[in-house]
Amino acid sequence: MTIIGSNRFGLSEAESSANFEVFLPEFDGDQILDQDEEWCEVLVDGQRTRIRFHDYHRIYDIPGMYERLFYEMLECVSPRTVCDLLATALAEHAMKAEDLRVLDVGAGNGMVGEEIRTLGVDTVHGVDILEEAAAATRRDRPDVYDDYLVADLTDLTLEQRDVLVRAKFNTMTTVAALGFGDIPPEAFVGAFNLIETPGLLAFTIKDDFLRDDDPSGFSLLIRRMFAEKTIVAQAEKHYRHRLSVHGKPLEYIAFVVRKTGDVPTAWIR
Ligand SMILES: C[S@@+](CC[C@H](N)C(=O)[O-])C[C@H]1O[C@@H](n2cnc3c(N)ncnc32)[C@H](O)[C@@H]1O
Structure with a gap:
């Protein structure tokens, strides 16, 4: 499959007409890749790599x-979906976007931050484990975040923790970043506990991670957070996050919840 460039995502003309092509694999028979096994090929400067x-x-x-x-190509709608849900929750609970001080966790190249800005939020910081994510944000969306920290949320240095605490965040967003070897439950909780109480959390998660038999740890954790009322639901939406490489829907749930207390670290041991 070959798709030519467009300028739909705030990239400059030069960036959006970049000289590359992306190809999705075609599979014989009923071979199905799990979501964390998916791959594509990209052709750059005559070189095709997987x-x-x-x-x-x-x-x-x-x-x-x-x-x-x-x-x-895969029709991802997660940043738009979670920001629409956040806008709905703000309107329903008479909260103002300009009062939010947001930490976008697993910020990637800034697509969620860009959506959050459209709500009228003044303060948005990003954190991601990858220097390449920060570099892509500087390159493609330099004005989206007030600050962007490159850090592993499972292993913050004292200095990194101090930077995040001093920012006095009252809202956390994390979109398409939980599980699958990305952000594990302990990093999710670590970031959540950096948010002030009362606060807000807007996040998306694959529906499988909330099932009884989920091995990731998220199902037990999130159920307990609801049961013990460290989070209280404000808005929720089941939706199609994107298509898989096979063209099948990947179903996620977006939540906006109110934070009413920290999560004891014992809950994730
Ligand atoms: C699928 S991307 C989502 C990016 C962005 N939220 C979006 O929706 O476009 C997941 C991001 O989580 C980041 N990530 C994974 N593990 C992390 C960790 N332990 N600490 C911080 N970021 C992490 C990855 O580097 C990646 O940029």
């Missing part, structure tokens, strides 16, 4: 590839 979707650093390094692959 890239696993979860090798985000390689995708961010090619200007426009993340947008082309996930948003155009």
Whole structure:
């Protein structure tokens, strides 16, 4: 499959007409890749190479590839969906977007931050484990975040933690970043506990991660957070996050919840 460039995602003309093509694999028979095994091929400067979707650093390094692959070819709608839900929750609970101080966790190349800005939020910071994500944001969306920290949320240094605490965030967003070897439950909780109480959390998660038999740890954790009322539901939506490489829908749930307390670290041991 070949799709030509467009300028739909705030990239400059030069970036959006970048000289690359993305090809999705075609499979014989009933071979099905799990979501964390998906891959594509990219043709750059006459060189065709295979890239696993979860090798985000390689995708961010090619200007426009993340947008082309996930948003155009695979029709990802997660940033828009979670920000629409956040806007609905703000309106229903008489909260003002300009009062939010947002930490966007697993910020990637800034597509969620860009959506959050459209709500009228003044303060948005990003955090991501990859230097390539920060570099892509500087390259493609330099004005989206007030600050962007490159850090592993499972292993913050004292200095990094101090930077995040001093920012006094009252809202956390995390979109398409939980599970699958990305952000594990302990990093999710670590970031959540950096948010002030009362606060807001807007996040998306694959529906499988909330099932009884989920091995990721998210199902137990999120159920307990609801049961013990450290979070209280404000808005929720089941939706199609994107298509798989096989053209099948990948179902996610978006939540906006009110934070009413920290999560004890014992809950994730
Ligand atoms: C699928 S991308 C989503 C990016 C963005 N939220 C979006 O919706 O376009 C997941 C992001 O989570 C980041 N990530 C994975 N593990 C992380 C960790 N332990 N700490 C911080 N970021 C992490 C990855 O580097 C990647 O940029």
